[in-house]
Amino acid sequence: MAIDVKVWSDFVCPFCMIAEKPLLDAIAASGAEVxxxxxxxxxxxxxxxxxxxxxxxxxxxxxxxxxPVAERHGVRLKLPSISPQPHTGLAWEGYQFAQEQGSGNAYNDRVLKAFFQEDRDIGDLEILTQLATEVGLDQASFRSALEQRRYRTQHQQALLLAERMGVQAVPTILIGERLFAGVQSEQTLLEALRQEAKG
Structure with a gap:
């Protein structure tokens, strides 16, 4: 049985991009189905x-x-120059589309890198559509879904889960029943995954 891992995040949070690397490394090292x-x-x-x-x-x-935190984890990023920073609701609606197509992880990674490594405006529909296409999503379907706000309700429901779980900051990682707030080391996450795998 797969281990359920949820990460509360935002695309304009640099610590969320940093936290992605030790988490993905821990998942790979665990050998578990996640x-x-x-x-x-x-x-x-x-x-x-x-x-x-x-x-x-x-x-x-x-x-x-x-x-300093990025350097400790070997993550390259820079302060984006886009001013003011974009709102992320539309990007998250795009994530809901990508998740349904089995490309949620690839989309999440691509949007973070676009903002923090390439200085791209991830609040812009044209840019989001291009990023979605780069991870293999259908351009016309993605654009249409966001233009029609087809995933707005799904996104709002996902936001409510954070309230119910008591999440107050990002990144927050849930492995099984254990919540971890902030950027965690690969070792901490690996231990949590191994404990969860044991049941």
Missing amino acids: ELQWMPFELRPYPAETLRPEDAYLQSIWPQSVY
């Missing part, structure tokens, strides 16, 4: 104002916290 789902936790849902990279908060937290 059902991995990325769960939405919008840090600043529309119409809330989003952060601006030129403001003091991001200018201070990236050198103090983000870059």
